[in-house]
Amino acid sequence: MTSPAAQLESALTTTIEEKTARGSTDQLPPTHGWHPGARIGATAGLGALLAYNDDGSTGICNLENGRGTWLNLQSQGKEPDQDHRPYAVWRWMAAYNGRPACLMGRLAPGAARLELRASDGTVAEADVVDGTFAAEIAVDMVSLRHARERLEAHEAASAEGRAEFERLMADSRTEMTKVKVRVYDTAGALLYDGAAISATD
Structure with missing residues (x-):
């Protein structure tokens, strides 16, 4: 899974699932409207993918071995x-x-x-x-x-x-x-x- 869109979807899904499981539902990122931006280390052990949302939210997805693992929201x-x-x-x-x-x-x-x-x-x-x-x-x-x-x-x-x-x-x-x-x-x-x-x- 190395396309930016797939990496972003993977990171978003994982983030929402893990935050929900911990009861941190007040800190969930928006579920829709995300677009992939620039990235580094697309298939490396550790990389990053920038993301932006139609509502103005922005974030950075952590990548591991080509897979999106987490989405960190950026402060506005x-x-x-x-x-x-x-x-x-x-x-x-x-x-x-x-x-x-x-x-x-x-x-x-x-x-x-x-x-x-x-x-x-x-x-x-x-x-x-x-x-x-x-x-x-x-x-x-x-x-x-x-x-x-x-x-x-x-x-x-x-x-x-x-x-x-x-x-x-x-x-x-x-x-x-x-x-x-x-x-x-x-x-x-x-x-x-x-x-x-x-x-x-």
């Missing part, structure tokens, strides 16, 4: 601030434990193409569907090379474990700001060239 109101950059970030993740860095969200009106650029010159083109974008890039984030070992060196619930987790989050943010983004309009004109994420993402 996070639209692009076009005075600063022509896209809004819905999710970002730094590169660690062998996984690529990723950036997902919505492009502003007039923006048509987005690239991620690493300091070593590597460029990754985002998948863009109906104004949503999703991109991942293989990049060596030096301070995160041993992220798993750093976490496993402490009990997760201990003060040291929590402190190490906070340090890793800070390192992740620092490393992700080194990844650059370029956004172009439909004519190929450059609209933005800067850090992938800001302090508020």
